[in-house]
Amino acid sequence: MTAIGQNERIRALALLRTMLRIRRFEEVAEIAQRAGEIPGTLHLSIGQEAVAAGVCSALERTDLITSTHRGHGHSIAKGASLVAMMAELFGRASGTCKGKGGSMHIADFSVGMLGANGVVGGGLGIAVGAAQGLRVRGSNAITACFFGDGAVNRGPFLESLNWAATFRLPVLFVCEDNGFAAFTETARVTAGAGPAARAEALDIQNVVVDGNDVIAVADAASAMVERLRRKAGPAFIHAQTYRLRGHTIADQGAYRDAETHSRQELRDPILLMRQRLTDWNLSEDMQKLQLQVEDDISAALAGARAAVFPAPESALAEVQDIGAPA
Numbered sequence: 153m154t155a156i157g158q159n160e161r162i163r164a165l166a167l168l169r170t171m172l173r174i175r176r177f178e179e180v181a182e183i184a185q186r187a188g189e190i191p192g193t194l195h196l197s198i199g200q201e202a203v204a205a206g207v208c209s210a211l212e213r214t215d216l217i218t219s220t221h222r223g224h225g226h227s228i229a230k231g232a233s234l235v236a237m238m239a240e241l242f243g244r245a246s247g248t249c250k251g252k253g254g255s256m257h258i259a260d261f262s263v264g265m266l267g268a269n270g271v272v273g274g275g276l277g278i279a280v281g282a283a284q285g286l287r288v289r290g291s292n293a294i295t296a297c298f299f300g301d302g303a304v305n306r307g308p309f310l311e312s313l314n315w316a317a318t319f320r321l322p323v324l325f326v327c328e329d330n331g332f333a334a335f336t337e338t339a340r341v342t343a344g345a346g347p348a349a350r351a352e353a354l355d356i357q358n359v360v361v362d363g364n365d366v367i368a369v370a371d372a373a374s375a376m377v378e379r380l381r382r383k384a385g386p387a388f389i390h391a392q393t394y395r396l397r398g399h400t401i402a403d404q405g406a407y408r409d410a411e412t413h414s415r416q417e418l419r420d421p422i423l424l425m426r427q428r429l430t431d432w433n434l435s436e437d438m439q440k441l442q443l444q445v446e447d448d449i450s451a452a453l454a455g456a457r458a459a460v461f462p463a464p465e466s467a468l469a470e471v472q473d474i475g476a477p478a
């Protein structure tokens with residue numbers, strides 16, 4: 153058994169709590185989708201929770217984030233309401249986007265969550281623009297930009313990194329590398345030494361981190377955020393993780409190597425954190441935490457089921473103005 157200080161204990165439990173909230177939210181959402189309660193598919197981040205939890209633990213509420221099509225974890229870690237998020241998945245009027253966005257378009261500006269995004273690499277330009285806005289307003293806040301390994305092969309990646317580096321904008325780029333872009337192993341379609349090398353080529357401070365070790369991610373993010381607050385220019389984290397589920401919930405992941413998959417199952421970030429906290433003699437605290445999370449998720453599910461659908465006449469309100477239907 154290893155002794156740890158009170159601060160370390162509180163921090164570790166908070167990180168585990170965030171990961172559990174993400175995991176249980178997604179497990180329950182998947183069941184609801186399969187039962188026909190949620191329209192549309194879901195991109196689950198099961199196995200990748202440590203990246204969202206670790207990075208967002210280093211942020212303030214006033215900081216901003218942009219996300220991806222796999223964005224539940226980022227939203228939860230940034231502090232979005234589970235009740236409003238679940239209602240959004242259920243298409244209800246009390247959802248984060250009044251039920252009009254769904255899983256791939258969750259946004260909650262009240263906690264600085266600028267939006268999930270169905271366009272691969274779409275969040276990069278938004279993050280850089282948001283950081284430029286923060287600069288213009290003289291704010292000390294920063295923007296964290298989550299994107300997948302697939303996005304590093306898209307044009308907006310270079311454009312966004314270049315702009316942020318040139319103008320020394322407060323952007324924390326976070327490449328959440330789960331090894332796959334949909335059904336393709338990213339390494340097979342990616343030239344060069346990897347995402348961090350691309351950041352390095354633009355003189356952006358960068359680090360490669362074990363994305364399944366939540367404390368390692370949190371430490372790396374804290375160090376980078378500290379630099380960003382000092383206005384030392386953008387920073388880049390390459391977090392190496394693994395998607396334990398399919399690309400969407402309809403995907404069985406048959407293209408993956410079975411041996412690698414089994415090995416990765418043993419590196420589940422929640423499993424690793426539980427082992428660590430058991431070693432720190434925190435089993436009882438973990439049990440309490442698990443029960444609290446179950447209560448929170450049950451309340452979110454009950455809230456979504458009980459909520460009303462948006463009125464049909466509100467369908468075109470507060471969405472992009474594309475003119476009146478013919």
Ligand SMILES: Cc1ncc(C[n+]2csc(CCOP(=O)(O)OP(=O)(O)O)c2C)c(N)n1
Binds near residue numbers: 301330333
């Ligand atoms: C511009 C664009 N091209 C292609 C797609 C189709 N698509 C959806 S998700 C995805 C894979 C993205 O991989 P990655 O960025 O690594 O994120 P991950 O799904 O692994 O989280 C693709 C190609 C898209 N949504 N947008």
